[in-house]
Amino acid sequence: MDNDELVSECVKSARPRERIIDTAQLLFRKHGIRGVGVDAIAEAAGTNKMTLYRHFGSKDELIAECLRETARGADPFWRDLEDNFPGDPLAQLHEWVRAVATYASMEAGGCDLVTAAFELPEPDHPARLVVEAFKHDQRQRLIALCRKAGIKEAEKLADTLGLLLEGARVNRRSVGPDGPSARFVMLAEAVIASFSAAGKVETKGKKVAEGV
């Protein structure tokens, strides 16, 4: 509560609206969504409560907008994946493992969307719609990637990797960065290897090329 003013110093945006969203994301991560009030957000963003309420009708709307902004951040992630390994979905899959592990070990760490789902138990909260849509979208993308990579049981591998990742993030959040979450890359690679082997056994004789 003391150094939150400094937080806003890292947020240099012209428009108050962007400053508020950026600052709110930082403060939500630090103190929890319910642990920070709109007054503190506005002040840390270098503005005031009235301006905040003129842009976002309520705190719940601000929360939802912050989550939408966070969710939009995943798009360049997938674009980079495709750009860095064009036409090589298996390499993209391995890079996905490495990249999400790197992202999960940052201070942003635990996915803001999941954190919000934990902090807001009301089933009809506007933020829940954002979370569900995001999770569904990410799952579909990962399934498609596994399928293009020639994995036979693509859904199964994608769900295993997805649950492993969420587990690693939540574990890191509850027991710190030195727990089992530190082994995520190794565990995920082992799972991919086992699914790849199974896939090749089953598709023996057939061309592996399914994607690409």
Next chain:
Amino acid sequence: MDNDELVSECVKSARPRERIIDTAQLLFRKHGIRGVGVDAIAEAAGTNKMTLYRHFGSKDELIAECLRETARGADPFWRDLEDNFPGDPLAQLHEWVRAVATYASMEAGGCDLVTAAFELPEPDHPARLVVEAFKHDQRQRLIALCRKAGIKEAEKLADTLGLLLEGARVNRRSVGPDGPSARFVMLAEAVIASFSAAGKVETKGKKVAEGV
């Protein structure tokens, strides 16, 4: 906030202290730890705020005590595992998968300990000590079980299963019971199978008997 009085009807305990803990656990699950006040807990428990504060010095202490109580609930779980399949650690491992999946699909669902870790970001909160100790204990138990079951890379399998489980719980919490979390048993069994195969390949020629 309206039907929380009925909640207390399910809690028939003689002593106010137990009633308060049981009621607090229910309300924390329903509204979140930060979403329910001590007054509401006391009233729903059929007592009053003063009695609550005489038993637990603060809300934070009550939270920690609730988590300790929840953590104690895992002991009979492991005892049943040993009692139902005595001397058969591999069967115990498969039963572990089935049992935790059943538990995770109940309304208690998302582990209260993890939820608390998400809701209480302060790193020195007394509840965090309980969470970390519990998670460490569960991990050690699962590693020991895998080892006794003859798995060669016991730690690796235990961590994979642990992260899968935590991922399934958090996924269920964020996208509901019809997401990938519904496939936890299948995914976990596939992982066990792959580790069992790897273990047998590597220990080929040696006696498999290591535990028991």
Next chain:
DNA sequence: TCCTGACGTTACAGATCGGTAACATGGGCG
């Protein structure tokens, strides 16, 4: 120039929060 619209400032409402003080009550036990 003037006007409009975004933004800042102050004050306030109504509710709820965690936590405490003072006192009444009532049952078990010597």
Next chain:
DNA sequence: CGCCCATGTTACCGATCTGTAACGTCAGGA
């Protein structure tokens, strides 16, 4: 009986919360 201790009751404190009203200020465009 008389005492004690756990519990119930009421009132209160100061702080904080979301959200609103009224009124300045100021830059930029027609």
